[in-house]
Amino acid sequence: MVDFDNSIFKKLCVVSAPSGAGKTSLIKKILKDKNISVCISDTSRKPRVGEANGIDYNFISSDEFQDKIKNEKYLEHAMVHGNFYGTLIDSVVKLLEDDIIVILEIDFQGAEIIKKKFPLSRSIFILPPSFEILEKRLRERGTDEEEIIIERLENAKIELSKAKNYDYIIVNDDFAEAEKKLHSFCMDKDLLFDDKIRKEPLIHFDF
Ligand code: 5GP
Numbered sequence: 001m002v003d004f005d006n007s008i009f010k011k012l013c014v015v016s017a018p019s020g021a022g023k024t025s026l027i028k029k030i031l032k033d034k035n036i037s038v039c040i041s042d043t044s045r046k047p048r049v050g051e052a053n054g055i056d057y058n059f060i061s062s063d064e065f066q067d068k069i070k071n072e073k074y075l076e077h078a079m080v081h082g083n084f085y086g087t088l089i090d091s092v093v094k095l096l097e098d099d100i101i102v103i104l105e106i107d108f109q110g111a112e113i114i115k116k117k118f119p120l121s122r123s124i125f126i127l128p129p130s131f132e133i134l135e136k137r138l139r140e141r142g143t144d145e146e147e148i149i150i151e152r153l154e155n156a157k158i159e160l161s162k163a164k165n166y167d168y169i170i171v172n173d174d175f176a177e178a179e180k181k182l183h184s185f186c187m188d189k190d191l192l193f194d195d196k197i198r199k200e201p202l203i204h205f206d207f
Helices: 006-011 023-030 062-070 089-097 106-115 131-141 146-160 174-188 195-199
Strands: 010-017 037-038 074-080 085-087 102-104 123-125 170-173
Touching: 006 010, 006 074, 006 089, 010 023, 010 106, 010 174, 023 123, 023 146, 062 074, 074 089, 074 106, 085 089, 085 106, 089 102, 102 106, 102 174, 106 123, 123 174, 131 146, 170 174, 170 195
Parallel strands: 010 102, 010 123, 037 102, 123 170
Antiparallel strands: 074 085
16 A cells, blocks of 8 residues: 555544434535545445435446455445445545545444554544434435335444444534534544543433
8 A cells, every 4th residue: 555644644534423313414514614525435336316426426336346445446445234335545645635634424344444544533423312313314314215224223223332432422413513513523633622522422322
């Protein structure tokens, strides 16, 4: 792999959440800040209605994905809900070198890989207010078949159990408040917020 100046990875921010926690909407909001960008992942999943290639994901075939793994194109990659997802090295490094805070909207497996490879990177977990609300949001979204919703709820239990391993935790009960916190945490390159502020929801929520 290419040699990096490791300090650029302070600007790398992993954001994870179970499906339905509101992660994508929150990230969209904070992208109004031109100092922040999100890295578009590759996936072998088929696009959902309304999703566009190159905007939501780079939608590629499983064969293409395997080739890119072989050619070491990914910073991390993982199988999530039966599909491959991966973060392209080139896209991330280019943004970081341009002094942009880069968000990786990835699952807990990817988050673990990134933390191991780049200890200076930071990680944020977004919690739904409760499991019941998560289920309600997933159903109201209306984008997935029932069996997919059930699979995602099962996966959500595993994902929620990983929240404590992240540097920051946010509960998305009040959208505006969660947006403010996500923005502040993304900008907090030197982990200046103390541990209590960063992990406060763990004290009140028992997931
Ligand atoms: P969805 O298919 O609902 O867009 O995403 C499913 C899951 O895959 C989410 O948890 C999302 O964060 C995760 N994901 C998206 N892109 C990547 C990636 O590049 N790497 C990893 N490890 N997970 C990803």
